[in-house]
Amino acid sequence: MTQKLEFYLLDVNTETIDHSTEIRLWVVNRKGKPVLLRHPRVPAHFYAMPKPSSTAESVASSIAGTKIAGVSKTEIVEKRFFGKPVQVVKVVSDQPELVSKIAHAVGELKNVERTVEDDIRVGPRYLIENGLVPCAWHVAETIPSSAKEVAIDVFELEKPPTLNESAEVPNLKMLAFSVIAVGAKGSARPEHDPIAILSAATSDEKTHSFVREGKDDSELLAKFQDFVREFDPDIIVGYTNNRLDWPYIIKRAEKLGFKLNLDRSGSGPHPSMYGHMSIAGRVNLDIYDLASDMIEIKVKTLENTAEFFGVTEFGKNEPIEEHEYQDYWAHESRRTKLIAWNEARARATLRLAELNLPFVTQLAALTGMPPDQVLTAAVGFRVDWYLIRQAHRVGELVPKRLDQPYFPYRGAIVLEPRTGLHDNVAVLDFASMYPNIMILRNLSPETIVRGKDSVAAKDVFEVKETKAKFRKKPEGFYAAVLRGLIEERVRIREQVERLDQKSLEYRILREREKAVKVITNACYGYAGWTGARWYVREVAESAAALGRGTINEVIAFARKIGLTVIYGDTDSIFVENAPAKIDRLLKMVEKELELEIKGDKVYTRTLFTEAKKRYAGLLPDGRLDIVGLEVVRGDWAEVAKNAQEAVIRFVLEDKSPDRAAHHVRRTIADLRAGRIPLRDLVIWKTLTKPVEEYKVHAPHVEAAKKLLKAGWELTSDEKIGYVITKGKGKLYEKAKPLALVGAKEVDVEYYETNQVLPASARILELLGVKERELLPENAKGA
DNA sequence: GCTGACTGCCTACCT
DNA sequence: ACAGGTAGGCAGTCAGCG
Numbered sequence: 001m002t003q004k005l006e007f008y009l010l011d012v013n014t015e016t017i018d019h020s021t022e023i024r025l026w027v028v029n030r031k032g033k034p035v036l037l038r039h040p041r042v043p044a045h046f047y048a049m050p051k052p053s054s055t056a057e058s059v060a061s062s063i064a065g066t067k068i069a070g071v072s073k074t075e076i077v078e079k080r081f082f083g084k085p086v087q088v089v090k091v092v093s094d095q096p097e098l099v100s101k102i103a104h105a106v107g108e109l110k111n112v113e114r115t116v117e118d119d120i121r122v123g124p125r126y127l128i129e130n131g132l133v134p135c136a137w138h139v140a141e142t143i144p145s146s147a148k149e150v151a152i153d154v155f156e157l158e159k160p161p162t163l164n165e166s167a168e169v170p171n172l173k174m175l176a177f178s179v180i181a182v183g184a185k186g187s188a189r190p191e192h193d194p195i196a197i198l199s200a201a202t203s204d205e206k207t208h209s210f211v212r213e214g215k216d217d218s219e220l221l222a223k224f225q226d227f228v229r230e231f232d233p234d235i236i237v238g239y240t241n242n243r244l245d246w247p248y249i250i251k252r253a254e255k256l257g258f259k260l261n262l263d264r265s266g267s268g269p270h271p272s273m274y275g276h277m278s279i280a281g282r283v284n285l286d287i288y289d290l291a292s293d294m295i296e297i298k299v300k301t302l303e304n305t306a307e308f309f310g311v312t313e314f315g316k317n318e319p320i321e322e323h324e325y326q327d328y329w330a331h332e333s334r335r336t337k338l339i340a341w342n343e344a345r346a347r348a349t350l351r352l353a354e355l356n357l358p359f360v361t362q363l364a365a366l367t368g369m370p371p372d373q374v375l376t377a378a379v380g381f382r383v384d385w386y387l388i389r390q391a392h393r394v395g396e397l398v399p400k401r402l403d404q405p406y407f408p409y410r411g412a413i414v415l416e417p418r419t420g421l422h423d424n425v426a427v428l429d430f431a432s433m434y435p436n437i438m439i440l441r442n443l444s445p446e447t448i449v450r451g452k453d454s455v456a457a458k459d460v461f462e463v464k465e466t467k468a469k470f471r472k473k474p475e476g477f478y479a480a481v482l483r484g485l486i487e488e489r490v491r492i493r494e495q496v497e498r499l500d501q502k503s504l505e506y507r508i509l510r511e512r513e514k515a516v517k518v519i520t521n522a523c524y525g526y527a528g529w530t531g532a533r534w535y536v537r538e539v540a541e542s543a544a545a546l547g548r549g550t551i552n553e554v555i556a557f558a559r560k561i562g563l564t565v566i567y568g569d570t571d572s573i574f575v576e577n578a579p580a581k582i583d584r585l586l587k588m589v590e591k592e593l594e595l596e597i598k599g600d601k602v603y604t605r606t607l608f609t610e611a612k613k614r615y616a617g618l619l620p621d622g623r624l625d626i627v628g629l630e631v632v633r634g635d636w637a638e639v640a641k642n643a644q645e646a647v648i649r650f651v652l653e654d655k656s657p658d659r660a661a662h663h664v665r666r667t668i669a670d671l672r673a674g675r676i677p678l679r680d681l682v683i684w685k686t687l688t689k690p691v692e693e694y695k696v697h698a699p700h701v702e703a704a705k706k707l708l709k710a711g712w713e714l715t716s717d718e719k720i721g722y723v724i725t726k727g728k729g730k731l732y733e734k735a736k737p738l739a740l741v742g743a744k745e746v747d748v749e750y751y752e753t754n755q756v757l758p759a760s761a762r763i764l765e766l767l768g769v770k771e772r773e774l775l776p777e778n779a780k781g782a
Numbered sequence: 783g784c785t786g787a788c789t790g791c792c793t794a795c796c797t
Numbered sequence: 798a799c800a801g802g803t804a805g806g807c808a809g810t811c812a813g814c815g
Contacts, residue, residue: 274798295795331794378798411801412797434800525799532799540800570797571800613796613803628795628804635794635806685793696791696808731807754806 005155006030007037008170009134010234010283011121011370014096021096023126025161026264026281027138028234032171034281036150039157042126043072044096046103046118047088047397048577049081056087062112064093068105070098080114081397083446083477088116088397088426096122109280116397120388127368128392130160132196134370135361139164150265151229152281167505172357174203176350179245180342182329186711190251194251197327197339198224202231202344209339209602221249224647228262235283236262237353239345240304241248242286242376243715246277269394276376285360287352289375296636299684299719306348309355313348314529317341323739335550347429358511366515379518383526384533386519404530409466409541413548415555417608417615420766421655422566425603425617426577428585430550431596434569435482438539440594443527444476445536465545468538478523478539485520489513545768547571550593557588566617567608577602605652609762616763618652621684630759634719638680640755647763657767664760664774671748671756672776678743681751682721687714699724699735707737724750 007027015022021044024039050059056076063074075090091106093099104119120128126292132138140161145154180197181188194217199209208227210220211227228236238245246269253260253268261266264281272278276286291297291305298304303314320328320341328338364371367385374382388398430436437443441461449455449469462469470476475483492513499506526532528540547570554573558565563581567574575582582599589597603617603625614628624645631645643664650660685700691708694701703722704714714720721738724731725745734747761771772778 298794380799383799408801414796414802429797485788522799525801527799529799544801572797611804634798688793694792698792698807700793758806 002143005142006139008137013280014123019095021122028170032781034152036152036154037157043092043094044122045090045092046100047090047116048106049088049113051111051113056089058111060089062109068102070095070102079397080395119400131163133365135364137164137166143266174235176201176237176346178196178342178345182326187713190248197342199342199346201350207343209343221323237285239349240288242277273373274377276372284372287349291355307691311348311351317344358508362511363515379522380529383522399533401533404529411544413551414612415568417567419608419610422606424577425574425606427600428573428597429600430571431598433521433547434543436595437543439479439482442470442479443539443542444478445534447476463542463545466542468542485516487527489516616648635685637683637755639676643756644759647760657764657769661769665776666780667756668752669776671752682725682738684719684721687718687720697732699732701733703735703737
């Protein structure tokens with residue numbers, strides 16, 4: 001009487017019913033229809049590890065004797081803990097809500113060393129133990145249920161589903177939304193400012209706006225809710241919806257006594273893991289979380305994010321800044337424009353979600369985290385969950401996250417650059433240096449040889465500099481995981497070659513490869529992160545030390561064969577482009593160091609300042625790479641960055657400063673004449689803590705204080721855009737926030753002296769040009 | 783009271 | 798809220814200065 005159901009897993013949550021836990025899998029079937037699968041009465045469990053002086057049997061009988069409330073049964077199982085085989089007691093409870101209490105009581109028993117995995121909650125555990133993967137296909141035997149409390153089809157499960165891989169992508173319904181609320185002064189506050197406009201764009205290419213008409217927004221909320229329920233999206237997406245839009249909507253609803261019913265089980269969004277808002281049965285994505293990972297986007301507005309991804313929804317609209325909302329809303333004639341603007345925001349958000357969904361789903365599938373969580377979670381937690389999955393596969397117990405003391409260690413080497421211009425420069429990079437070192441030397445938490453362990457010297461690799469020793473065999477956890485990841489990447493690359501670049505499968509595999517890369521590259525840093533479950537400082541420290549040794553050997557070899565090294569940082573070296581010598585070097589690395597170094601690119605000309613980590617290179621196709629310099633920094637005014645970029649280009653193209661210097665003089669003349677628009681004079685800096693916690697005065701902090709005074713609310717890590725204005729006093733006194741400044745107030749002298757001149761001179765001084773020669777009045781030979 | 787040398791705070795960047 | 802290495806602006810302090 002059961003029926004087979006193939007489904008794509010979107011989310012999991014749990015419901016407590018009579019103290020027992022029901023697992024709820026929110027899925028879509030092959031036809032793209034949403035379905036709820038309920039697996040009732042799923043027990044929870046954790047493990048108790050006996051002290052070395054005791055045994056699992058003894059611990060089991062202690063637990064039985066103590067009669068701890070909620071323990072349903074115990075079982076002795078074989079596991080591994082940091083690679084060592086251990087007999088542990090699996091403690092099962094039918095009342096998952098009691099687990100932490102039970103674990104605490106068990107942890108107190110005299111023969112118990114520790115409890116483990118009591119911090120892994122039932123929902124995620126259900127997925128892990130049964131090999132279920134978010135954003136992947138599965139198959140289950142299901143029993144139709146007559147349950148009426150949710151609007152979609154419900155089935156019961158008697159046993160867990162199984163993975164049933166398929167490259168197919170379900171057709172998911174997506175709804176993007178954007179909220180505008182207007183305050184009388186500064187930011188809108190949910191306590192007294194109703195939502196003015198709520199726009200929604202749906203994957204069937206429709207856009208709807210809900211505009212407040214009455215004195216409050218209850219009707220607006222009700223209509224939006226009806227709209228959501230009617231469209232019934234699988235994915236809801238916004239921009240800063242986790243931290244702003246949903247909390248605002250929730251507070252408005254509370255204020256109005258309006259019970260939200262937006263999810264698939266009859267309630268509203270609620271805060272969940274890693275700061276994301278959970279909407280039962282739907283995936284709630286926040287594109288801002290995605291933008292946070294894109295370091296190229298300096299000021300993370302929706303408009304900038306859209307531009308970065310080539311989303312053109314804002315094309316026709318003139319931009320409306322948040323501080324202008326109030327004005328646009330207040331005037332009937334302009335209100336239409338504000339509505340159109342908000343609709344463009346919703347559509348841009350939808351496009352961004354569509355573009356990035358393949359990456360999000362692949363990252364979810366790889367880490368095993370639900371898609372909305374994985375996007376919000378920091379890299380460390382993504383690695384955490386990936387490792388938890390891998391640990392389970394090999395019977396390794398999952399260590400708890402502990403508060404560990406922090407001891408810094410020595411990191412990578414950066415070479416002093418050969419200052420000036422160089423022609424024909426090759427850049428050589430190690431391929432995944434840290435991961436490969438960790439594999440090569442088997443650096444792992446369980447392969448470490450501690451003082452008390454006795455292992456024959458020949459079976460051990462010692463990192464001289466850190467004095468840490470690692471067993472050569474068997475292969476450690478990190479090494480095995482990293483090898484798997486690197487192999488998967490190679491596999492994907494091979495597969496991809498045989499595919500049509502326009503096919504969906506190609507696209508998805510590419511995104512999978514990106515996800516694999518993210519996790520691979522984060523493992524070294526993860527190992528040295530005190531918050532990591534598998535934190536072992538010696539592993540990261542030794543990887544860093546071996547990395548230094550590696551790059552040093554490469555440099556020494558280059559010297560020996562007369563290959564000039566111009567610069568190097570961590571796992572890269574810049575050398576004169578002498579192919580025969582480079583080839584010898586690559587071969588040496590492969591044979592002697594057992595690592596791979598690759599020729600990344602060749603610059604026709606490069607420019608190195610005296611500082612490390614700041615240089616520029618001209619590629620054969622005319623493109624410019626600029627690294628570390630003001631051009632690529634978000635905290636320099638556009639006018640200075642533009643001038644510097646032009647200078648770099650002219651210098652690299654001409655090998656002479658003339659055109660560059662002329663350009664700078666013209667920029668300064670424009671500045672003095674007031675021909676530079678205000679937006680090119682804004683300096684953006686992140687406010688990293690509340691203004692009152694700063695120990696010194698700083699321009700962006702003072703600007704932030706002015707915003708607060710004007711009634712604006714600032715979120716944590718907000719970028720403050722400010723302009724230096726005319727007047728007396730300290731610089732910080734002259735910094736005014738963008739929202740409150742007028743073009744006439746600008747102190748152009750500051751931009752000349754402290755922005756354009758130093759940024760340009762930094763480059764031109766390499767060619768012997770002095771700062772004063774860059775002033776219009778000092779033009780030579782005119 | 784101003785100048786210059788120096789230190790510390792702070793932010794953003796590189797691999 | 799993955800690691801350490803690095804640059805550089807500005808504030809602030811203090812010595813020197815008739």
